[in-house]
Amino acid sequence: MSKSRLMHLSILITVLALLVAGCTPAAAPATKAPEPAASGVTADMQGLxxxxxxxxxxxxxxxxxxWCNYGEAITGFKAKYGLQINELNPDAGSGDExxxxxxxxxxxxxxxxxVIDxxxxFGPQLVEEKLxxxxxxxTWDTxxxxxxxxxxxxxxxxxxVLAFEVNKDAVKNVPQDWADLLKxxxxxxxxxxxxPRASAQAQMSVYAAALANGGSLDNVAPGLEFFKKLNEVGNFVPVIAKQxxxxxxxxxxITRWDYNALADKTALAGNPNIEVVIPKTGVIAGVYIQAISAYAPHPNAAxxxxxxxxxxxxxxxWLKGGCHPIRYNDMVKRNVIPAEITANLPAADLYAKAVFPTIDQINAAKKAITDGWDKVVGADVK
Known part of the structure; x- marks a missing residue:
């Protein structure tokens, strides 16, 4: 018998033996994820x-x-990792960033x-301009x-969502909807x-006013017209409002994100009394995004x-600050949100009418508002 036939016969006998024994060849061992150190930190994380x-x-x-409890976030980060934080222009808008x-x-x-928030x-612009x-x-997958x-x-x-923050000590009747602001x-x-020519929060206020005045997610013109009327009747104050x-x-x-208004209510503690109103119409939700500068001087810290x-x-x-964090659903699913935090959030039914515009709709609205504010409203906000 030739060597070739002997070799094939040997292989066949081996396979038959495995089948008779009910065995299969052993699989290669799976690759294990990096084990955390005694501190609970993986080697990759420790390197960062x-x-x-x-x-x-x-x-x-x-x-x-x-804003969204950033004070605690900044303090916590510094304490946890021993880094310094250089804080530039806290009151800047998204366009300024x-x-x-x-x-x-x-x-x-x-x-x-x-880093920017x-x-x-602004997402597509950041990518297109390689910024x-x-x-x-x-936690990317969540x-x-x-x-x-x-x-x-x-x-x-x-x-x-965009809300009204009202100083009840200075305002006799608290407005409940956009139309009330014209009184x-x-x-x-x-x-x-x-x-509104630079701030996403202000632009979304105009967007919300549009929804409440016959506009749509694809038509913000009624929002500009609303603020034109507000300015013409003398109700609009052209300053950047804050606490x-x-x-x-x-x-x-003032119109501002609900979480900022709730933060002011807590911070002022009744001096004066602040009421936060989710308007009856024109309830618009806004997502903010994080990104690392392409030119970051401290990329690892970022x-x-x-x-x-x-x-x-x-x-x-963030949740303690009244914001809904982007991983909120994942955290609810895993039951890791303390009850004392959720107890301080507004009732969920107040947000039932909230709408979430797409990035394309937001970009179109932003362009219409920045291009049209001076022409239509004519109020120099600063």
Missing amino acids: IDAAKAEGTLTTIALPHD VEAIKANKDNKGPQAPD VGYG VQPYKVS IAADSKNADGYWYGDYYG PEYKGQVALSGD ATVAKGETPV KLWMEYLYSDEGQLI
Whole structure:
């Protein structure tokens, strides 16, 4: 018998023996995920922490401490990792953040932001103009696909709805809907929380007013006309409103995200009394997004900041501030949200009419508002 036939016969005998014995060849061992160290931190994560600590600083922009509980997030991050945070212009709008990246492309100094938190509609611009770099946080899979860029260039962080924040000590009758704001009793009392030519929050206010006045997610013109009327009757105050202007009665009625209004109510603690109203019509929801600058002076600190914000710990900090974190559904499913936090949130039925515009709709609305504000409304908000 030839060597070839002997070899084939040997193989056949081996296979038959395995079948008779009910055995199959052993599978290759599965690749194991990195084991956490005694501290509970994986080797990859520890490497990122070490690299971030070597950089020593994180530079943020447009993060007021009372916005979505960012004060606690900033304090917690510094305490947890021992990094310093350089906070640029807390009251800047989303457009200002984008411009800050552009203005500091070749500058690694203290005015160059590492990270930004901007309106949802800015996402495509950030990618198209190559202003941000990709990074997928370790909790990436628990962020809904329609709330993130597939390649990791940006991802949703939290959302809320546009509400009225009212100083009840200065306003006799609290307005309940957009149409109420045109009444003579609100003369010189109504303001926006940003410049609609640059601020996503202010733009979404115009968008919401459009929905309440015959417009749609594809037609914001009625929103501009509404603010034109508001300005013509003398009710609109062309200043960027904030907690201090509300408290002093300079802008006793302002439109802003519900979580910011709730934060002001808590911070002021009845001095003055603040009422937060979800309007009866024109209830619009807005998602904000996080991204890392393509020119970040501290890229590892920026990545560590993202890991912190998108961990359960960071998401709960936002929720405590009245925001709905982007991983909210995942955390509810895993039952990791303390009851004392949910007890302080507005009733869910108040949000039943909320609508979520798409990025394309937001971008179209943003262009219409920024192009049309001066022409239609003619109020220089600053």
